[in-house]
Amino acid sequence: MSKFDxxxxxxxxxxxxxxxxxxxxxxxxxxxxxxxxxxIYPGKAKNLKVVDLPNPREWAVxxxxxxxxxxxxxxxxxxxxxRLVKYRSFKVFMDTCVRCGACADKCHFFLxxxxxxxxxxxxxxxxxxxxxxxxxxMGKIFGTMAGARPLTEDVIKEWFYYFFQxxxxxxxxxxxxxxxxxxxxxxxxRELIGLLGLYVNWVIEPVANCFRxxxxxxxxxxxxxxxxxxxADDIEDATGIKVDIPINKKGAEILFVTxxxxxxxxxxxxxxxxxxxxxxxLGIDYTWSTYASDGGNFGLFTSHEMMKRxxxxxxxxxxxxxxKWVLGGECGHMWRVIHQYMDTLNGPADFLEIxxxxxxxxxxxxxxxxxxxxxxxxxxDLIRHDKLNLDKSRNDHINxxxxxxxxxxxxxxxxxxxxxxxxxxxxxxHDMPENTIREQTFCCGGxxxxxxxxxxxxxxxxxxxxxxxxxxxxxxxxxxxxxxxxAIDRATLVTVCDYWAPGVQVTGITELVANAMVFTGxxxxxxxxxxxxxxxxxxxxxxxxxxxxxxxxxx
Amino acid sequence: MEMVELxxxxxxxxxxxxxxxxxxxxxxxxxxxxxxxxxxxxxxNHWKLVHYLRDYYLEYNMAPMIRKLxxxxxxxxxxxxxxxxxxxAKGACKVAGLPKPTGCV
Numbered sequence: 001m002s003k004f005d006x007x008x009x010x011x012x013x014x015x016x017x018x019x020x021x022x023x024x025x026x027x028x029x030x031x032x033x034x035x036x037x038x039x040i041y042p043g044k045a046k047n048l049k050v051v052d053l054p055n056p057r058e059w060a061v062x063x064x065x066x067x068x069x070x071x072x073x074x075x076x077x078x079x080x081x082x083r084l085v086k087y088r089s090f091k092v093f094m095d096t097c098v099r100c101g102a103c104a105d106k107c108h109f110f111l112x113x114x115x116x117x118x119x120x121x122x123x124x125x126x127x128x129x130x131x132x133x134x135x136x137x138m139g140k141i142f143g144t145m146a147g148a149r150p151l152t153e154d155v156i157k158e159w160f161y162y163f164f165q166x167x168x169x170x171x172x173x174x175x176x177x178x179x180x181x182x183x184x185x186x187x188x189x190r191e192l193i194g195l196l197g198l199y200v201n202w203v204i205e206p207v208a209n210c211f212r213x214x215x216x217x218x219x220x221x222x223x224x225x226x227x228x229x230x231x232a233d234d235i236e237d238a239t240g241i242k243v244d245i246p247i248n249k250k251g252a253e254i255l256f257v258t259x260x261x262x263x264x265x266x267x268x269x270x271x272x273x274x275x276x277x278x279x280x281x282l283g284i285d286y287t288w289s290t291y292a293s294d295g296g297n298f299g300l301f302t303s304h305e306m307m308k309r310x311x312x313x314x315x316x317x318x319x320x321x322x323x324k325w326v327l328g329g330e331c332g333h334m335w336r337v338i339h340q341y342m343d344t345l346n347g348p349a350d351f352l353e354i355x356x357x358x359x360x361x362x363x364x365x366x367x368x369x370x371x372x373x374x375x376x377x378x379x380x381d382l383i384r385h386d387k388l389n390l391d392k393s394r395n396d397h398i399n400x401x402x403x404x405x406x407x408x409x410x411x412x413x414x415x416x417x418x419x420x421x422x423x424x425x426x427x428x429x430h431d432m433p434e435n436t437i438r439e440q441t442f443c444c445g446g447x448x449x450x451x452x453x454x455x456x457x458x459x460x461x462x463x464x465x466x467x468x469x470x471x472x473x474x475x476x477x478x479x480x481x482x483x484x485x486x487a488i489d490r491a492t493l494v495t496v497c498d499y500w501a502p503g504v505q506v507t508g509i510t511e512l513v514a515n516a517m518v519f520t521g522x523x524x525x526x527x528x529x530x531x532x533x534x535x536x537x538x539x540x541x542x543x544x545x546x547x548x549x550x551x552x553x554x555x
Numbered sequence: 556m557e558m559v560e561l562x563x564x565x566x567x568x569x570x571x572x573x574x575x576x577x578x579x580x581x582x583x584x585x586x587x588x589x590x591x592x593x594x595x596x597x598x599x600n601h602w603k604l605v606h607y608l609r610d611y612y613l614e615y616n617m618a619p620m621i622r623k624l625x626x627x628x629x630x631x632x633x634x635x636x637x638x639x640x641x642x643x644a645k646g647a648c649k650v651a652g653l654p655k656p657t658g659c660v
């Protein structure tokens with residue numbers, strides 16, 4: 001029998017009964033209903049201690065008493081005062097909103113749940129009402145009439161619930177006439193409750209692991225070697241190519257950094273194999289790092305300070321290894337950190353050189369501060385210069401659509417390169433409807449630390465808009481694969497697609513690229529990187545590919 | 556976090572029932588953890604999987620990728636689900652005393 005943390009537990013017709021009628025009580029008088037399946041477990045004390053966070057203790061969301069520090073109100077209000085000075089954007093966002101409602105129906109969680117507090121405007125009001133009460137004359141004098149309310153423990157609980165029902169995807173900000181960035185409001189909200197020791201474990205354990213081991217999964221150097229060597233064996237089975245595995249190679253030209261999900265999680269591992277094959281074929285001088293072994297940075301979901309601490313390891317290892325520049329893999333939120341924060345957090349990275357493709361000579365001048373470019377920029381440039389030998393027909397059984405991952409899309413504006421690459425490696429590509437892609441893309445519902453199974457109801461609700469758009473192209477064009485360049489997407493969209501658009505598989509782009517590439521000295525390609533037989537490719541008996549070995553591990 | 560008795564010993568488990576101190580693990584603990592997963596009898600095949608995971612964890616401090624687990628134990632993913640209905644991560648890894656994986660997974 002399925003439990004609340006499994007998709008089967010939720011009946012589609014029940015989830016689709018979305019009640020958009022607001023409750024009878026005013027929003028200030030409607031307390032949070034902590035329903036299993038809609039909230040995330042608290043951060044464990046041992047993880048808080050690793051990174052010196054305040055008030056480490058064991059507690060449960062269902063507890064009446066969250067054992068806050070004695071002077072918790074002072075801590076929150078002083079924290080707010082500090083941030084109003086330090087982050088001018090926060091002050092502007094607190095003062096500016098005219099409650100026009102343009103953002104209201106743009107949030108995937110509101111669309112999927114109907115909960116008014118998931119309207120970005122009201123989510124922001126949860127914080128703004130406290131700001132008014134303590135930091136504006138109107139709020140001090142007129143109180144609730146001016147939209148102000150006192151800071152109580154119920155407010156803290158409400159913040160914990162709703163700031164972890166926001167994936168910081170920033171779709172709402174695209175539609176705000178003032179450009180208010182609700183993600184930044186959520187970030188400050190999370191920082192403030194963090195001062196009281198309130199974190200979710202799905203964020204803070206990856207943070208603690210990343211701080212100690214360099215990646216979210218606590219993979220140690222010999223574990224990374226074992227993992228990549230295993231992939232190299234599968235690569236050889238599929239292609240006949242023996243790939244090198246350069247690790248911590250001093251003096252390499254390029255440091256390659258990708259999310260750690262690509263090392264262990266299906267289907268990210270096939271994209272990782274794709275990286276290894278691509279670099280082998282190009283013969284470029286690159287290295288993996290066992291210290292900068294995660295592009296992901298869950299510090300972004302914790303606090304500005306934590307984001308800075310975790311981002312620093314990439315550049316520290318780039319300097320230690322003496323590389324010239326950094327190439328980043330198919331990661332999502334890494335690119336928000338790199339493009340919008342890195343320069344002032346830890347940059348500019350003057351000890352590195354402006355990224356320059358060793359194959360085409362193209363200089364990527366836009367990365368002159370961070371010295372880090374996206375793999376899709378690099379690959380699109382290779383294809384543009386006709387440097388890859390591609391046989392698109394190997395992907396003819398695939399009918400693919402592309403999910404713009406929120407952060408590369410909205411924080412980086414990388415819309416064309418991935419589509420250009422996909423069109424060059426697949427004959428069948430269909431975009432989802434216009435208002436669900438590019439800068440208007442819908443979130444997977446599991447980003448920003450929400451992708452854990454105990455949050456399954458909200459993930460399915462939040463995944464409804466994206467899932468519906470996938471279903472649309474599945475019905476209309478026969479789409480059977482969804483490509484995404486983000487490890488959280490590759491983990492969470494599998495669940496979303498299985499639930500809302502069953503039959504659509506999830507893939508990374510580099511997996512598609514490697515499956516289409518013709519490698520120097522390859523054997524007859526009968527199986528793809530998943531070791532599934534490629535339709536239309538004749539299988540000879542003497543290929544050394546037994547039926548059992550080639551069987552799919554996917555369900 | 557909750558304290559429960561597993562394999563005749565008191566130990567801490569998290570919300571999903573994963574034990575918190577891997578050093579407390581032994582076969583009696585595994586047998587009791589399996590019961591929480593609806594597996595009352597651990598057969599040789601169950602133990603093969605559990606010991607593989609446990610040994611891998613002790614050597615590498617992490618769970619192997621599922622693909623490697625299947626290749627090295629000879630079980631297909633379906634067979635893993637037949638043995639542990641909650642699957643390799645939430646079922647088999649839990650019984651083998653591994654922590655719950657987190658991050659972009």
